Structures are given as C-alpha cells and as structure tokens.
Amino acid sequence: MTGVRDPYATGMVSADRHDVLVRFDMVGSARTAGSRVQPVLAAVARTGEAHPEVSLDEFGEATAQRAFEELVGRDFRRAEWTAAPLALGILLVAFGALLAAVLPVLLAMTAFTAAFGLMKLVSHLVHIDVSASSVMLLMGLAVGVDYCLFYLRREREERAAGRDQETALRVAAATSGRSVLVSGLTVVAAMAGILLSGLLLFDGIGLAMITVVVIVMIGSVTVLPALLSMLGDRVELGRIPLLHGARRRARQRAGGRFGRLDGASTGTPADGSTGARAGGGRLWRAVLARVLARPGAFATLSVLILLALAAPALGMRTEKLSVDQQLSPDSALVQSYHRISAAFPGRPALALTVVRARDIDAAPVRQAIASFGRAAQATGELSGAVSVDVHRAANVAEIQVPLAGDGSGAVSRHALHTLREQVVPSVFGKVPGVEAVVGGELASSLDFNGQLRRSIVPVFLFVTVLAFLLMLISFRSVVVASTSIALNLLSVGAAYGVMVGLFQHGWGASVFGIHLPGRSSPGHRCSSSSSCSASRWTTTSSWYPGSARRATAACRPGPPCCTASPAAPASSPAPP
Amino acid sequence: MVGRRNLAEALGGWSVRHRKSAVLGWLLLVVTAAALGGVAGQRTLTTAETETGDTGRAARILVDAGVEHPAGEMVLMHSER
Secondary structure (H helix, E strand, O other): OEEEEOHHHHOOEOOOOOEEEEEEEOOOOHHHHHHHOHHHHHHHHHHHHHOOOEEEEEEEHHHHHHHHHHHHHHHHHHHHHHHHHHHHHHHHHHHOEHHHHHHHHHHHHHHHHHHHHHHHHHOOOOOOOOOHHHHHHHHHHHHHHHHHHHHHHHHHHHHHOOOOHHHHHHHHHHHHHHHHHHHHHHHHHHHHHHHHHOOHHHHHHHHHHHHHHHHHHHHHHOHHHHHHHHHHHHHHOOEOHHHHHHHHHHHHHHOHHHHHHHHHHHOOHHHHHHHHOHHHHHHHHHHHHHHHHOHHHHHHHHHHHHHHHHHHHHHOOOOOOOHHHHOOOOOHHHHHHHHHHHHOOOOOEEEEEEEEEOOOOOHHHHHHHHHHHHHHHHOOOEOOOOEEEEEOOOOEEEEEEEEOOOOOOHHHHHHHHHHHHHHHHHHHOOOOOEEEEEEEHHHHHHHHHHHHHHHHHHHHHHHHHHHHHHHHHHHOOHHHHHHHHHHHHHHHHHHHHHHHHHHHOOOOHHHHOOOOOOOOOOOOOOOOHHHHHHHHHHHHHOHHHHHHHHHHHHHOOOHHHHHHOOOHHHHOOOOO | OOOOOOHHHHHHHHHHHOHHHHHHHHHHHHHHHHHHHHHHOOOOOOHHHHOOHHHHHHHHHHHHOOOOOOOEEEEEEEEOO
C-alpha cells in the first residue's frame, strides 16, 4: 500500500470525534488489487487485536473486488453441488434405475467440461465475464439432462413396445434426435439475439451459452446413441425396486391409447415421465380430461392467468446496483461500509468528465477547462467544488464534478443531464480537437439502462422472427409456428412479471429468503447487471422448453399426435 | 432445417455402428477442450468493457491514455472514548 493519508492532517475526523478515517491506495494495478489485498486485511486485523479499545472497519475497491471474486466462486461451487444431485434425484424418480439416471448427468457434465474449455479459448477473442461459468453450468446441465432424458425415454419406450434394440435406437434417433437438433438450433438462434444487445457483458455470456448448447446437442446425437447401444437393456441396471415397480404398474394401467395421448399432448419429457408415476398419471389424466372437454374455456382462462402474471412486467425497472446492494446486508463488508457511511456521511456522487485533447496544455483547452468549472458551478446543481487532474504526458484531463442529490435520485439525475446536455457541449463543443465525455457511477448506471432499453426491441424482434422461421421450416406449419411463438411470448411475459413481482416489489420475498436490494427505498430498485442478464436469460431460455415441447408433440407417432400437430407425419417415420 | 434425410438419424446410425469411435471421440473432445482451455486461461472483462455509452467512452480514453488509478481503500477507526 501507498499514499496513506493522515486523518488528522486531512480533516477526516468525525463530528463527534469518535471516528477517524484513514485513506490509502493499493500499489500496482487496480485490476489485480483484490488478489493482493489479503496482507493489508491481515495487518488491519492484527492492529485491531493489538488495540482492543478501537474497532476497525475496512472498505475499498480492493476489498470489494475480493468479496465479489469470493462470491462468484462460492456461487459456482454451490451451483455445482446442488444442481447435479438435484438433477440426479429427478432422473432417479423418472427412470427408477441408477444407470439410466446417471447417464444424462454424466453427459451434461462432460459436455460442460468441454464447453468450459472452449469458452476460455473464445474469451481470447471476446472477453467473458467470470459469472458466465455459473450460467453456463446451469444451462448445460438443464439442456444436457433434458435432451438425454428425451432420447433415453424414447428408446426405452420403443424397447418396452417390443421393438429390437437396433430399431429402438433408430426410431429414437429419427424422432427424439431430430427434436434435439431442432431445439438446440432454436436455442442457439435465440442466444444469438443476445449478441445484439450492444453490451460486451452479454456478448460474452451469450457466446458461453451458445458453446455449451452446441456441445450438448452434438453429444446427445452422437455419443449418447453409441452408449445406449453398448449398454443395451443394461441401462436399467441398479433398479430402485419401489420406484421401478410403481412405474411399471402405472404404465400397464395407463396402457394403449390414453398412454399415448398422455405423452403426445403434454410433450415435455419431464411431464411425460412424472405422468407415468402412479399418482401423477391419474391426476394428470383427470386434468387432461376436464381440459379437453372444454378447450375454449380453459384456453381463455390460462391466457388470462398468464396475462395477469405478466402485468407487473410493464413496471420493470433496472439499474446498476452499488456494492452494498449486491452483497448480503449481513456480510461483514457491507456492515463496514454502512458504519463508514454513518460516521462520514454525505460523500457526494461524482460525475467524472474526461477531456482528451491533442495538446492538453494549449491555451484554448486550459481556458475551456477553467470555464467548464465555472459553468458547472453556475448551474447550481453541484454539491461542492470541481477538482481537475491533468495528465500532461497523456494529454488527458479528469474533472471531478460533485453532483447534488443522493447520487441516484431525480436531483442527481437532473444535475448529470444538465452537465451532459448543456454544460459540456457549450464549453467544449467550440474547441477544435477536444473530446469531452461524462462518466461516473450514476452515468454508468444510466448508460447501461439506456443501452438495454434501446436494444430490447431489436433483440426481441430478432429472436421472435428467427424462432418463427425455424419452427416454420422444421414443422412446415404456420399454425404450429405461430401458436408456439404466441405461447412462448406469453410465458416470457409471465416470467418477467413474476421476476418483477419478486425482486422489485418483494412479493413473497420472505418465503424465498431473498434479500432485496435497496431496502432503503422499498419497491423501486430492481435488477443489478446480474438480474438484467437474468432477465435476458429468461427471454432466451424460455424459448427452449417451448420449442422442445412442440418438437416432442410433433415427433410422437400415433393418431392422437396427428391431431395434436399437423406436422407430425412429415417428421415421424412411424415404423410399423 | 435439419434436412429431409434427417441428420439426427444419420448421426445416430453412424454412432451406433462405430460405438468405440463415438465414445472415444467424445472423451478426446472433452479432454482436449479442457486442456486447451486450461492452458489458454480465461480473459475476463476489463472495467472499461463493462461500461457502455459515454461512460464506456470515458473509461476507454483513460485506458488508452494509460491513466490508471490505484485501488483506494479506507479504514475506519472507532473509539468509544
């Protein structure tokens, strides 16, 4: 560390004279400071132990960076340790056999390992945020398990129906395998929509997700059938007696036409498999029978419910969250931050104006910088004096402008707007060869939001049109394509609505044990960059189950399927 | 999209006929990709790259000019006396 400022010399002593603030800088690049801050933290801790009469709280860029890196790592490990066993549990229930349940998880995990390696290579072309690995793991696991489950179930069903191994695999490849390809390509196309957001953060996450989906897709149509062929019926090895028996009995009871209908109209492999369980099957058939008796009424009802769920989405607000809003309020770091803010309140929100010139020392440039300070002060929207840092060698000047207000509210926003739209153009616009732009924390949040708002329509259009075309080509039916797009849009809307309700309004937050960001102004803060990506993620990933569902419906042979989807004959070879 | 001859069926058929190649090929892909990625390492976003608009422009000017600020830290000392 370097540049330690004596609090008594710089006046950093609190009004009640119980607190002093010692400020210092970390040596070296700020980018790597987080990984080098440990000795400083240790030294501060030792000092605290040696002097029990004072309490010490440290906060800063390096400590915050360190906390985030730890958090991302912990999140990743947690995702790894909860998602895979959870998927395994669900698969055990679905198949009632150990090997059949392990296979999808194994495929998903190897696919993720390969994709993670490729993602690192891709990151040399487009830098990828560290958080991408967590998103990638969950995406890979979800898609991998689903595709595999889908394929495996179809093969098992064909075997159960008395077909030989070879035919069963061929049918599974021609139907489920094809659906996997269509679904995979649709997901990839939807992810490509993220690349239109104009934000590098999302570009990286989008590329990471595309990588993992492509790898999973390739694995599902190549190595999976090879493994199934090697294993043969041994795939049911390690049967769990209770689950397996229940499944078989349910299948026998359901039998014939109803069993087909069950699978064909629910579509998703997950639904189909849980539906095959003893209680679930009966319940599902009862629901289905009621719904099919009055399709119009139930369709209207469910559309209305989805619309109601989607309604809160209209009031969605996004903003970049500050450090204390992103970390848990119970964390030591955030508590330190709050103690420092309480002892030394009123740290103004700074707008950082960066001026670049061919010659920063030229008389007109120096005059402009001086008159910028006066003009900014004259707006009456500042909370303190303007300070200028000139880097002569680099021909760059940094001007710190303390904005009025709390740093995020309307007053600060207005001050920033005045600075950007009036002061900067009027002062620097006339000086040739000078570029002046206004950044800073508030500006960063507003710019990010602005970009998000501008890109949402192109992204949505791109994804919708492309998905529609893919469906149209795959199923050769305008009705199937437009129905699935409409249903998907409805579910995306509902997902947005629930997200806004949960994170922005805090409905049911206590149930889920979620700490809401910005509790100081309840109900009006939502969505850090991570929630923004989560929302994008919702957009794209929710296409995926929908497309898979359609694909399944279209690929199951048998009469009910033909009525469910007119495209069925074209896509299913329906072996004798 | 996938073609009239059904690409998935062809791929699945090949894999079933060449089971060992398919499985070994997959393992090879996984190991190679993981090894290459491990050697190359991940390039993460710089602070300037997470920004957009004017803020991004400002950050970029500072990066290009080689102006770097050290990471600032502060320690609060509190005494009840």
